[in-house]
Amino acid sequence: xxxxxxxxxxxxxxxxxYKYLKDNDKQRLIIDFSSEPLLNKAERKLIFPSIKAFxxxxxxxxxxxxxxxxxxxxxxxxxxxxxxxxxxxxEENFHSYYLAQYMNYHKEPLRKSTFLDRxxxxxxxxxxxxxxxxxxxxxEIIALSYYSALANTAKKLNSAALxxxxxxxxxxxxxxxxxxxxxxxxxxxxWFKCLFRKLLMKLTTDAVWIAYHHLLKSGNYSYSHFRKExxxxxxxxxxxxxxxxx
Ligand SMILES: [Fe+2]
Ligand SMILES: [Fe+2]
Numbered sequence: 001x002x003x004x005x006x007x008x009x010x011x012x013x014x015x016x017x018y019k020y021l022k023d024n025d026k027q028r029l030i031i032d033f034s035s036e037p038l039l040n041k042a043e044r045k046l047i048f049p050s051i052k053a054f055x056x057x058x059x060x061x062x063x064x065x066x067x068x069x070x071x072x073x074x075x076x077x078x079x080x081x082x083x084x085x086x087x088x089x090x091e092e093n094f095h096s097y098y099l100a101q102y103m104n105y106h107k108e109p110l111r112k113s114t115f116l117d118r119x120x121x122x123x124x125x126x127x128x129x130x131x132x133x134x135x136x137x138x139x140e141i142i143a144l145s146y147y148s149a150l151a152n153t154a155k156k157l158n159s160a161a162l163x164x165x166x167x168x169x170x171x172x173x174x175x176x177x178x179x180x181x182x183x184x185x186x187x188x189x190x191w192f193k194c195l196f197r198k199l200l201m202k203l204t205t206d207a208v209w210i211a212y213h214h215l216l217k218s219g220n221y222s223y224s225h226f227r228k229e230x231x232x233x234x235x236x237x238x239x240x241x242x243x244x245x246x
């Protein structure tokens with residue numbers, strides 16, 4: 001597990017986040033498929049179910065999120081936050097596009113939706129910026145463990161293309177978690193909201209483990225390692241938000 005508390009971006013304000021995301025947008029990943037191996041049936045069965053789910057999860061038009069963001073930006077008098085989140089949504093859609101490119105290369109059909117994704121979107125849409133950001137951050141923390149496991153599996157499959165996608169995701173998602181922690185630091189958080197975030201993380205961890213444990217295991221994760229890492233990142237984020245408040 002990486003110590004996100006040591007990342008330089010923990011001191012960024014929204015103007016600096018906007019600059020970071022704009023700069024990142026100028027250097028998008030170009031996936032090199034020149035040495036990509038052919039995958040056999042068992043390898044495809046191992047990696048594609050979860051890749052399909054994350055490809056859907058990464059994609060969003062952001063309409064509902066941006067509505068909540070606009071309202072919150074006005075509340076805290078930070079108009080730049082709207083630009084930050086518009087750039088953030090663009091970056092997430094690139095994540096979805098990288099995975100789609102990988103599937104297209106292997107002629108694997110994309111899926112339209114998954115049960116977990118529908119649940120996540122329903123919770124987020126139930127109301128307000130707190131739900132939007134805390135559900136988003138839960139997914140991003142899970143993504144950190146998932147893309148680490150997928151990178152380990154990709155190395156075993158000799159897929160440099162998939163390793164490069166995972167490395168790009170890990171780089172971006174770590175920073176997104178710091179960004180969401182900063183936004184949460186600008187909200188009023190009580191013990192009930194903290195409990196909600198912990199409970200959501202535990203439930204999501206279990207649901208993702210049940211659905212994709214074959215991939216996680218092949219990427220060197222046991223259930224306890226997966227759970228410990230997810231809760232560990234959440235604790236780091238909560239600590240960061242408290243630190244940023246002061
Ligand atoms: Fe992402
Ligand atoms: Fe993200």
